[in-house]
Amino acid sequence: MKRYELVGYDEASPATRLIYDDYLRSTGSIEVPYWLQSLGATPDLLSAYWERTKGSLLHGSLPMILKEMVIFVVSVENGSRYCSACHAHAVLSLDPSLKFDQLMSLTVPGDASAGLPPSYRAALDFAVAAAQNANGLDDAAFERLHEADFSDEEVLELLSLVNLAVMFNSYTSTARLPLDPDYRPVLDEV
Numbered sequence: 001m002k003r004y005e006l007v008g009y010d011e012a013s014p015a016t017r018l019i020y021d022d023y024l025r026s027t028g029s030i031e032v033p034y035w036l037q038s039l040g041a042t043p044d045l046l047s048a049y050w051e052r053t054k055g056s057l058l059h060g061s062l063p064m065i066l067k068e069m070v071i072f073v074v075s076v077e078n079g080s081r082y083c084s085a086c087h088a089h090a091v092l093s094l095d096p097s098l099k100f101d102q103l104m105s106l107t108v109p110g111d112a113s114a115g116l117p118p119s120y121r122a123a124l125d126f127a128v129a130a131a132q133n134a135n136g137l138d139d140a141a142f143e144r145l146h147e148a149d150f151s152d153e154e155v156l157e158l159l160s161l162v163n164l165a166v167m168f169n170s171y172t173s174t175a176r177l178p179l180d181p182d183y184r185p186v187l188d189e190v
Helices: 014-027 043-058 064-077 081-094 100-107 118-132 139-147 152-175
Strands: none
Touching: 014 043, 043 064, 043 152, 064 081, 064 100, 064 118, 064 152, 081 100, 081 152, 100 118, 118 139, 118 152, 139 152
């Protein structure tokens, strides 16, 4: 059963094409990814998803590599094949010294084998815990972030990234989006 329609750039309505253009301009990408194309038939919904993404991923003070790592670990935790591959691709593009095999160590709380700064490890551990059980996060989880030198604003930014990842994990998994051609799978197909 068809769960979505991919609307390519050339077939897009003028309203959809404006959003595609904003995505391409804002990210420096040369291709519109499948997640955007899958929303292309509904410009209002496409706009809502894109604005949410820009607000959480493209703005703020956290380093882009950390943001991509956070979304990657949450996506793996949630079993999102599309998002884990998409954000693995982004992490590896931002840090070519990190190898594909090292990515999975990012998902293991406390694992230092990837050589991350302690603050990154604290953020990733927080993100996984939040994805596993948001209601179970106690004050100590937030204190560990402050001890790792995250400001209150950066903690909110981390929460926003976890929320963004969960939203897209649900969407892309339910739609069963195929991987874009340049994405390497991290998780097996369901």
